[in-house]
Amino acid sequence: MMQVAGKAGAVLRIDLKAIRSNYRLLQGLLGSAQCGAAVKADAYGLGAIPVARALLEESCRHFFVAHLEEAISLRPHLPVEANIYVMHGSPVGYEAEFLEYGCIPVLNSAQQVLAWRDLAVKMQTRLPAILQCDTGMARMGLSPAELQQCLASSDFMQGIDLLYLMSHLASAEDQAHPMNQLQLQQFNAVRAAFPGVKASLANSSAIFLGKDFHFDLARPGAALYGVAPVAGQANPLQAVVHLQGRIIQTREIPAGAGVGYGASWRSQQASRIATVAVGYADGWLRSLSNRGVAQIAGHTVPMVGNVSMDTITLDVTGVAETHLQPGALVDLISTDNTVDKVAARAGTIGYEIITSLGGRYERTYSN
Structure with a gap:
């Protein structure tokens, strides 16, 4: 709902310059790894379209949303070379929508992998995707058992252009939490089954865990928007x-x-x-x-x-x-x-x- 200046009960000011500065800081920490941006939930409530446009000016080309509908809304506002990844994958039966709107699914289950594979075979082409594996969060991604079952099938990735192998950390804001190293070990073990495939593990807080967690692509969200990334430490990011x-x-x-x-x-x-x-x-x-x-x-x-x-x-x-x-x-x-x-x-x-x-x-x- 658009509010007329001076008539609304409150004013919310969003500093896009600070978001850009935060992005540069995070990219600097990542070195050669690429810095993407989580703009799901309307860029954490701050406006996905203006935020994404600001990040484009900082050469960000990887944008993560949660739902297909979010990707469809954002797509007209980004150039074709900017990738939009849908972290929940495709809703059942809507795989073709990804091709129509130029979006890339994060495949989280064997069912999603098979549906994407079947579409690729039907289209007689290779379709891009990210594959997520569960390394201990027990939320999304192929479980270890499910992954082993899929790997046992020689054609389970047929027609899929696997851009990244991905997982998500459960406790990255707590740098001393033992789960960080355990999940890193599990992720590296899974990567061994996908030689040559790029990897993405780091969210906002994991960027501050060091280069072992950076891999090829990071997916910061809250840190871009000024939320402190490390518990108990001074916030190096600008307020947004x-x-x-x-x-x-x-x-x-x-x-x-x-x-x-x-x-x-x-x-x-x-x-x-x-x-x-x-x-x-x-x-x-x-x-x-x-x-x-x-x-x-x-x-x-x-x-x-x-x-x-x-x-x-x-x-x-x-x-x-x-x-x-x-x-x-x-x-x-x-x-x-x-x-x-x-x-x-x-x-x-x-x-x-x-x-x-x-x-x-x-x-x-x-x-």
């Missing part, structure tokens, strides 16, 4: 998201007054409360109730009461009246109150915060 909510009104309340649904917060003293036009319908999670903060003219103010569908309430006692006029903007996500800090207060991860940001914001892009 700046969210501001508009004040609707303010009011004075006496000591002991309740605020919001359920009166989950009560004032200890006479206080001033500002109501801001952002709520859980906008992706401002209800778990931030009585836990979140905002910033107004250099003041950090607490969010008090439960998050409502369309509003939050802030204790702005002590903030000058000049900063509290109806329509004034308060910072909810900023360089100081980062996506990761908001996520920590909400008891979640930065990924959920940015992908939850709703459609009612006035969105602006800077480049």
Whole structure:
């Protein structure tokens, strides 16, 4: 839903220059390996089309989405030499759609492999694909048993132009987690069955695990959008998201007054409360109730009461009246109150915060 400037309850600013800078940093860490981009879920909620166009200017040519429909929507906005990979593979019976729209499936099961192979045989051509193997996440990709069964068939890859062998790490953000090395060993064991085939293992966090994890193509997502890639370490990436909510009104309340649904917060003293036009319908999670903060003219103010569908309430006692006029903007996500800090207060991860940001914001892009 398009919002008219100044009429929306909040403003979401997305810094495409920062995304480009983050991409360059990641590509620099990868050396000779190529840096792709995960733009699934509408580029983590930030807009797949403007984000992909910005990354094209940084010579990115590998884009990953989750669903075929996402690929179909993105395809007209990218040049033919840019690859769009569909990580969930083909929905049953829709294999031909990949040819029509110039997309490449990530094959995750024997059923998907066979369907893609059958189409290649029928078309009497070789069709490009990525093959994903499960190395310990137990989510998608051919299981070890399924892979062995497929390898036992001499024609199981007939007609398939295998671009990359792929897997996904379960705990890459925790650099000391033993699963990282175990999955790397498993992945290298699988690669032995596909000599000469390029490989892709690294997501955002795995890029920071070192060159053993880089292989030929990395698939960063959240790191491009400013989310911290390594738990417990300083974030080397630039902030991308700046969210501001508009004040609707303010009011004075006496000591002991309740605020919001359920009166989950009560004032200890006479206080001033500002109501801001952002709520859980906008992706401002209800778990931030009585836990979140905002910033107004250099003041950090607490969010008090439960998050409502369309509003939050802030204790702005002590903030000058000049900063509290109806329509004034308060910072909810900023360089100081980062996506990761908001996520920590909400008891979640930065990924959920940015992908939850709703459609009612006035969105602006800077480049």
